[in-house]
Every structure is written in C-alpha cells, then in structure tokens.
Amino acid sequence: MNVAIICTGDELLKGAVTNTNLRFMGEQLLANGIIPSFAMEVRDGMEAIRDALDTAFSKADTVIVSGGLGPTSDDITKEAAAEFFQLPLVQDDKVHLSLMKLWHKYKEEGRDTPSRFLNQSMIPEGAETLPNRCGTAPGIYLETERGNLLLLPGPPVELEQMFSKQVMPILLEKRSREIHSVLLHVAGVPESEVEERMLPLISPKLSAAYCASPGLVKLFLSSPDMDFLRERLQSVKKEFQKELLNCRHTSLQEEVVRILERSGLTLATAESCTGGLIAERITDVPGSSNIFLGSVVSYSNELKERLLNVSPETLERYGAVSAETCNEMLNGISAATGADVVLAVTGIAGPGGGTVEKPVGLVYTGIRINGENFVTENHFSGNRQQVRERTCAAVLNELRIRLG
C-alpha cells in the first residue's frame, strides 16, 4: 500500500498553524506499519486541489485529503475531487435527512445556517460517506480505477476521531498481504543506540522502523509471521527491559500518570526554566487530575523564597541555577503541597543568561520520593525551546525509572 496525504488550507501555507493533522495521521499510520510516501499542503482552490490529486495519484494508490468539506464558500474539496474523477455530485439521502433536521433545529433556535449547509450531503457518485461524530460534514470514501480516495474534515477534533475509528480499519482491510505489527516506545536511549542494539534481532522475517522525539524513540516491529513476531518481541523486551514504556502508553507523561495512579501517589512540581511546561504536559493527559496536585512556577528568585522557602543565603551563595537551590525547591514544593512525589527543575534555557561557569543548557533536575532527594546536573544542547523540551523529557524519564 502506497499512501499520499494532501492537506488543504491557506492557513497551512501562511504559517498560521502547524499541520498537526499530518502529524496525527503519520503517527497512526506508523503504528500500523504504514509510512506515507509524501504529503502536500495546498491552497483552497479548485486548480490547486486537482493538481495535487494528480500528483498524488501518479505516485500512490491511496490518497487521503483533509479539509474543505464544510459549508463555507472556500470548502471545495469534494467539487475538486468530483471534477478530477469526472463524476457528478449526487445527494446522499441519509446525510441529507440528518442535515435537514439540524437545519430546522437551528432555525427554531434562531441561529444562522450557512447558505451551503445542505451541500454537505452531496458526494461524488459511487462514493460512501463516513459518519462524522464531532461535526456536520461527513467523510467520503471513493474507490476508483486510479486508486482509493479518502476525504476527511479539516478540524482536528473531527479528523482524529474519523481517522482512528473509520479510516484505519478501511486501510488495514485493504492491505494486500497480512502483516503483524507492534509499536514500542524506548525511553532515554538515543536513536542510534536503539538501532545498534536492535541489529542482532532483525532478520528477513522481521523489519524494524525507528522514529525519535525528545527523550523517546518509537520502535515499530512488523512481520508476516505472527509467532515469529511474538518470539522476537520477547527478545526485544529482554534487551531493553526497563527502558521500554508500557505497551499501552505513548508518552512519558502518560506513563508517569498511570504509574502514579496505580500506586495511589500524588505528584506536584516546582519549575523554573521550564516555566510551566512540565505541568502543562502532565495535565494534557486526560485523568491526570487524579494524581496531579499542581505546580509552583517560581520563575523569579522572589517566588523561590516566598512560595518554596528557598533560603536567600542559598540563592546568594550558589545561585538560582544550582544543585543546592534545586534541592531546596524539592523540599519547598513538598512542604507546600504535601504531595507524595515531587520534582523540581532550575536551569538556563537561553538565549541570554549564560556564563562561562554556568552556560546555556545547564539544568538541575530533582526528584523527591520516599522522603529522599535526588538532584542531577544536566547539560542540554539546542535553543531555548529545545532545552525546555529536553529538560521535561529527562526529568519525566528519571521519575518513571525511580517509580518503576
């Protein structure tokens, strides 16, 4: 199966938003052993979309298009696809009926309905609709001689639901020969080392793909032979052991939240250079409120003293970026929140603030667990954002290990 992705929308080319739909679809496809050949971002225009379809179908047999299915005048993806395949647009009665009901409801409530609202029930002849559980525009699935086309709505919340629940099953069913696959997450090991340690385990019957993000490497294994895959999976688990996340978790923060939930422990954080990023990541995990009490973002020395009880002498003598301050931040956040486990970070994210003795990228990360404090000195490379990301990954991984 050869997949290409087309994302429509001027906003993607104007730098207004990052293309998170592409990332989401890429992640989901990889988890099932599919890597798209290429992706395109194109403007909202008949010619632009037709040209993109032509490019995509010249290289791929399965083309996924996001965006442009809604009721406003720049939503013309269906029209462009119908023209490209020289198919008329016909009404889908079931969708039409449900839109009519909604239209009457809106009218009763005195709400405006876009003039092209009912146009959402028109689909290329021969296509099927994919129900949209989070919005009004259905997805569309069309099999043609040139290949298979999937049209999906652009709003991430609608696309993500439809992609996981409806598109992936269609793709997996279409996949010609059966492949068994598994996705693992290796924490705290560089991608090159993961590749090297996997070498003895690869064989013609087992292929591996790797994908690195800060602090985490995705390791995707696939094989046509289910028993062989199972057997090798055991070897991989033996090789990486505690460096592997639980199979059901896809991020360090998710793993940490679930471990804490299971252990009945609460967490609080004290952040300086990360400015709230760690708390933001943890609270991004649904259900984190079960374990996360909160955070003190002590960006200034004043708040380190006032809220975390870091002593002025320590700040004066060792500086805000020091193992000593990190240690007192741990004690402070622990006392202030009463959490079972706490973590603290203080460092220099840059671009300013670095010195010869304390360069940009110097970060102290600390964890307090069972009444004992552990502080680590780290030297991270990269720009301000990268240092913050790496700090977050490092301290969450350390916490995962200490909890494990």
Next chain:
Amino acid sequence: MNVAIICTGDELLKGAVTNTNLRFMGEQLLANGIIPSFAMEVRDGMEAIRDALDTAFSKADTVIVSGGLGPTSDDITKEAAAEFFQLPLVQDDKVHLSLMKLWHKYKEEGRDTPSRFLNQSMIPEGAETLPNRCGTAPGIYLETERGNLLLLPGPPVELEQMFSKQVMPILLEKRSREIHSVLLHVAGVPESEVEERMLPLISPKLSAAYCASPGLVKLFLSSPDMDFLRERLQSVKKEFQKELLNCRHTSLQEEVVRILERSGLTLATAESCTGGLIAERITDVPGSSNIFLGSVVSYSNELKERLLNVSPETLERYGAVSAETCNEMLNGISAATGADVVLAVTGIAGPGGGTVEKPVGLVYTGIRINGENFVTENHFSGNRQQVRERTCAAVLNELRIRLG
C-alpha cells in the same frame, strides 16, 4: 514570484514531529506578502527528493528545500539536486577551509567526526553558499533556467536564522515589481469580522490577506504605491484602534510582556484548567523574567486552598469552576506573590468533567489590577487542547486591554 517549499525527512511523515519549519517559513513569507503555492513533505531518498523537485519546478519558479544537508548518510539533498539539474558537485574552498579547521579542533579534543563531515563543503557547480551561523552545513543558492533553488539545513535553529537573514533578502530582491507591505495583528476579533470591516478600505491599489490563529488575526496589507499604503494604514489603524497589537509584536504574550516591562509592573498567574500553559507562553518570550514572577498551577482543590487560600466553603458552595473561586484565586495569587498584576483561570477543558449546569468549555478568567478584580464567564468550543488555547488567548487579550 511563485514559491514552493519542500521539507525532507522521514520523521515528518512518521508523525514524530510537527513541521514547524513550514510554519516559520510561511509566517516570514506572509509578512512580506508572499504565500507559497504549495508545500511537500518527502522522505529522505534520492528518488523522492528528485521527484519532489520535478513537481515543484513544474509549478513554481522559486523552490525552497529544507533538510538533508548534514554529514550523515541520509543527508542527500545536495546530491539529489545536483542530479536533478545534471550538475557536478564541486568543492567550495572557503567552506572546506573552515570545516578543516573544525575537523582538526574536534580531533584535538578527542571528539568523533562523522565520516562525511567534509562532504558539507561540496556544492552543485555554479551555486553560492549561504553561511550557517548556528551549525556546520552551509545553505545553498542556485539560479537555473528552470528557476531558483534554495537548500537550507533542517534543524529549526539553523533554518530560522538563515531564512530570516539570508533567504528573505534574496527573495525580496528577486521580486519583480516593487511592493510595499505591512503586517498588522488584530486581537480578539473574529476573522470574518476583520474581513467585513476591511471591505470599505480595499481598492485595486491595496490588497489584503488574512490569517487567523486563536485570538489573533494577521492582517497583511500590500500596495505598489507607498504613499497610498501609508494613507490607508492610517484608516486601518482608525478602524481597529485598540484592537491592534503594536506593530513590532507578533503575539499576545509578547505584547503583554512589553507593556508590563514599559510600565514597570510585575505579573503572576494562577492556573487551573490551563495547567501551566499561560505561564509557559509568557516565559516563551525572551526577557519575560523581567516582569514575570511565576505561577501557581492549582490543579487540585487542595492546592487552591493551601497555596491560594481559596476557602473550603467557596469550593463547597460554588464549586472549583465558579466566578467566586476565580475571584478568590486572584486574591490568593496576589497575596502569595506580591505581583502588581495577576490573572487566574478555572474551567472545564474536557473531555470529562462536564455537567448540564457546567458544560465542557465553561471557563472563568480573572484579572486583578490596581487592587480591583474583574472576572469573566466564557463558553469556549472545541476539544481539550482548543479550550486551553482559547482560554489562554482570551485572558491575555483581556489583560492587554486593561493594561492599555
């Protein structure tokens, strides 16, 4: 000028990272009145890159490629481009010399050098190099009969510097007829309303482009006539007045940080449903440490009581998501930090936690300034992440207005 962008890298198609380079380049181009015709993400492979160049040059006269210029074996963008244009790769002596110096230095320090390190000095015949101030691989600029090609390094910190300082000037010089342009940011007004209010000001001599992100619309004006542009700019400023950000600022958080800096005021935040996002955004602005003291992320009721002194009675009677709790959070964070200005948010970001009375998307945002508290009830639509983003935009915009 017709621009196409190609971003190389398997990681973009595997969902490992979002394509922030595309967003950055799109933003910079828009700020100069250029919108790319399309963009592509392609895999690291000779054929994939050659095919993408072919697609791009069939539609565009200027093609920008990011990634694949480094010293490892999957860095083959130059090789693909040279093959595409049937040009030999030749050594750039100046780059070679500086790489040799670095190579000796690394050797002395006992550091490993990738085997293809010196390959970074090879460029297609007839091309120019663009110095890389943040890394070792130079950028490459090549004028050909099919159009102009710009090859840029993939790491964001290297690309961003090179794009702003070297690529934009080349593009602006190439632009055939002179166009004067200005980029404005309108805060807190929906995109459709911005468009409507701009209608009377548009003319054949003045074109406008719009681009919306949470809480902010970019308004880009351009005209071949400088005096006319200046005159209309005055009318636009009159139309939107306080809804416009300062011309030098590109985000609400930047505007807020600069206003506070100028006024000599300090800021602290108390966050519940945003879980640290507001603090993270503010501390993303370099220099924010001048005004930002810190934040209390009081995710649990317990911390609302312990750190922000919210009374148990208020939590019991009105709930954590209420105007009353928001009000006490303002008082609490103000007392705890001593900041001149504070803000507080509490709400239901979803997906769980909503009720008929208090649905997902209900968020109270509060600001305390000059000893007076202002609390607003908001109803945001969208998923968890969107509710958090919209909360952040709304409270920062309200703060901007109250400070203004």
